[in-house]
Amino acid sequence: MKQEAFTMSLLLDYYGSLLTEKQRNAFDLYYNQDLSLAEIAEQEGISRQGVHDTINRTEAALLQMEQAIGCIERAGHIRKAMDMIRACAEALSSHEDPTVRKNAESILSAVASVKE
Amino acid sequence: MKQEAFTMSLLLDYYGSLLTEKQRNAFDLYYNQDLSLAEIAEQEGISRQGVHDTINRTEAALLQMEQAIGCIERAGHIRKAMDMIRACAEALSSHEDPTVRKNAESILSAVASVKE
Structure with missing residues (x-):
């Protein structure tokens, strides 16, 4: 599922403040720190599937914000x-x-x- | 309660797509079309207090978005x-x-x- 990391990192820079701390944290670990889903799951004490879902939902939310606001x-x-x-x-x-x-x-x- | 109309109109331009249709509509009538609360209430078929609350909440939401994203x-x-x-x-x-x-x-x- 990994999207283009540079774009995702840009989206996080512009719209990260509108995310929840949980979303921002998972997204940062995955796209900026390049941790795997399993590594994030272990670090955060949640399931790999939970991390996967959080990141997918966060990507969708960020892309929707860009579509609405258009900073990038x-x-x-x-x-x-x-x-x-x-x-x-x-x-x-x-x-x-x-x-x-x-x-x-x-x-x-x-x-x-x-x-x- | 009327805030500086130019600033409010700018906020609506940048972040309006993130509002609900109801919020966007009330805000546009109040700040861009310069209708009174009573006129909007009559036009939308809701109470004057309802319009007042919607506009207040919308202002707060828009200012929060600017604080988070900083387009303006x-x-x-x-x-x-x-x-x-x-x-x-x-x-x-x-x-x-x-x-x-x-x-x-x-x-x-x-x-x-x-x-x-």
Whole structure:
């Protein structure tokens, strides 16, 4: 059942605060710490099937939140725009005119300040 | 009880899909359509107190979602960075060097493409 770990980890970053502690914990152990279902079951003192069900339900809940709120999709658009802006500003950052260089540096700083 | 309508409307844009239809509807009528509690009560066929309670609970739920997910805070940071980038690119958009103008135009297009 293991889904693409990077996507699942991103979903947890954005929406993890809306999960229960039990869901967040199982999900973190499975996707971020890469423990097996059996290892999580042993550590948490519940059945392997119980862990399996919790993780499945948590995945469904996170995907539903992304569908409703769209943080990750929005972050993708922003990242694409930032990549374009950064490339253009870098092309100007060694221009002979100091005013151009100064504006390019300010643009690069602003790009660097954005948390997607 | 009426909260700042612009903030409430933003919260509804970001997190409205996570509300029930009843909550979303009452909230929209109150904050976007500017109906009174009595008018909503009449239109929906429920008590004024019922509308009041629904809107209060919906406000609390939306504020909790923002605290957990932070879409509006993140959008504020991005808007600030975009304003800075736009100002710098505009300053370069009439530069005598066509390469500078071209890069500035590309940056302005990328800024315009961002949906916060």
